[in-house]
Amino acid sequence: MARSSATDRRFLEKHGGQWRVTVAVPRDLHDRMPTRLKRPLHTDSLAVANRLKWPVIAELKAEIDRARGGTVKAKHIQDALEMAEMLRKAKTEEEREAIREGIMISGEAMLGPLYKRGEDPHIGEPIYEHHPEREAAAGEFVRVALGKYTLVDLHHGAYLESLTVKPRTQADDVRAMKHLKAWCKREGVEPSLQAINRKAAVRFMDALPQLAKGLSPVTLNKYLRRLSRYWQWLERREEVDANVWHGLTLPEPETPHDEEERPFSGDEMRRLLTGETTQHMHDLMRIAALTGARIDVIVSLKVRDCEGGVFVFKPQKKEKKERITPIHSSLEPIIERRTKGKSLDDDLFPEWPPVKKAGSMRERSFKASNQFTEYRRSVGVDDVIPGKRRSLVNFHSFRRWFITTAERADQPEHIIAAVVGHKRSGMTLGRYSAGPLVEQARRCVEAVKLPSLESEASPREQQAPHEEEAA
Structure with a gap:
């Protein structure tokens, strides 16, 4: 049943024939505060009490926040969001009007007293005004509570929780939002969903290279794509009318052929597989070289994932389910x-x-990756191009080496794709090591042989290591 100002008893209780506000104190503060804070409103009219209660509620919640060490910024936004939710759930116009009136009363209470800023130079009279920070906070409170202002990152936490991407991609989401909020502050743009229209999005894109100095256009475009995905999520939930980031990308310079990341050469493989390092690093490198698997899925393996003559790798990238590799x-x-x-x-x-x-x-593979990079450099396996952050050879080069070696062993392209988890149509490998497709995959894996660890690099490998390319 809809509640009106004559029936709404939220945050209210009767005491001695008159109404008073009552706010529950969180359990973790019970050692220093009573279980509830109460303040009389000195009225026996429920309708009047509903109009008077909002600033009192705000004051009591501020007292709770101070006990916890919360900030004024967090408090007034949290209160505004609660008011906005109450307004959204109101069933009658009378109830909505009472809440709106409460919002305005709370906003006025937040302004605090006027203070003397100076004197008018023309007439010599004092000039009084509200403190700028209080005035800005009060205005923000009212706009948020009335639903006219939605913080740009209000739903970002829920969006991140809904994702099934790698932690690294979620970190890109967080960085993208950080850059957007920094730009809003620098340009004086309201950090709200309502203020970020297509024009503002274009301005942010143009400013991004300066905001994130030193990052390549490829990385900056990742940030733009992550903002676009967030807006798509918001659009599906009708929080925004359209995805203002659609199609926005910075131009990316073409990568010269000899600057593309590549597989290890035979000589580099020999150095890596014979160098002085830990046994677990040697085991990790060999599994990578003979499966084409990414480092994180290898490091994440459980004993149960290595039964029946197959590895069961967890999904990566756009894979929807676990992947089987003989x-x-x-x-x-x-x-x-x-x-x-x-x-x-x-x-x-x-x-x-x-x-x-x-x-x-x-x-999970963060430390393993760093340790491999340190080891790789220690045995002289590196290929750094000026201006590029990453070496052209890295742990992913084992994957490229596996694919290249399988191709040179005349293995079918679609079987190689199934083994390494590349996007493909048709059949996928089953859970158990049985059936013709798994046997084909096993032949593919066995066709890849580690280079002889005693021999030297061939003349071809010495002259043209960059020819060993993989998809």
């Missing part, structure tokens, strides 16, 4: 050693445990 015969001793005496839920690589910090966006 275990190369050369890897069987490694798997047997790493699984012996362990339970099915134990990690295959306990040397690189999951990130413990709550809320961290780092992948």
Whole structure:
């Protein structure tokens, strides 16, 4: 049943024939505050009490925030959001009007007293005004509470929780929003969904290279794409009318052929596979070289993911389900050693445990990747181009090497794609190592051989290592 100002008892209770405001104190503050804060309104009219209660509620909540150490900024926005939700749920115009009146009363209360700014030079009379910060906060409170102003990142947390992307991509979402809010502050643009129209989006795009100095257009376009995805999510929920970021991209310079990331050469593979490092790094490199798998899915393997002669890799990129890759015969001793005496839920690589910090966006493989980079450089495997952040050879070069070697062994392209998880149509490998497709995949994997670790690089490898390219 709809509540009106004559029936709404939220935050109110009767005491001695008159109404008073009552606000619950969170349980974690009960050691220093009463369980409820109360303030009399000195009226026996419920309708009047509903008009008077809002600024009192705001004051009591401010007292709670001070006890917790909360900021004024967080408090007034939180209160405004609560008021906006009440206004949205109101069932009658009478109830809506009472809440709107309460919003205006609360906004006026936030202004505080006038103070003397100076004197009028012409007539010598004092000039009084509200404190600028209080005035700005009060205006923001009223606009948010009335639904005329939606903070640009209000729904961003819910959006991030809905994503099924890698932590690295979520970190791009966070950085993109950080840059957008910084630009709003610099340009004096209201950081609201209502203020970010197509024109503002274009201005932000043009300013982004200066906001994020030193980053390549490729990285900056990732930020624009992440903002576009957020706006698409908002559009589906009717929080915005349209995706203002659609089609906005910065021009990206073409990468010369000899500056593209590439597979390891045979000589580089020999250096990596014979260098002095830990046993778990050697195991990691060999699994990468003989599966074409990405580093994070390897480091995340459990003992149960290595049964029945296949690896079960967790989904990556745009994969919708786990991926099956036959275990190369050369890897069987490694798997047997790493699984012996362990339970099915134990990690295959306990040397690189999951990130413990709550809320961290780092992948489990973060430390493994850094350690590999340090090791790779220590054995002289590097290919740095001036102006490029990443070496042209990196851990992903094992994946490129696997694909290139399988192609040179005349393996069917669609089978290679199935093994490494590239986008393809048609059949996918089953969960168990049976059936013709899995046998084809096994032949593909076995066709890839590690280079002889005793021999030197061939003349071709010495002269043209960049020819070893992979999709």
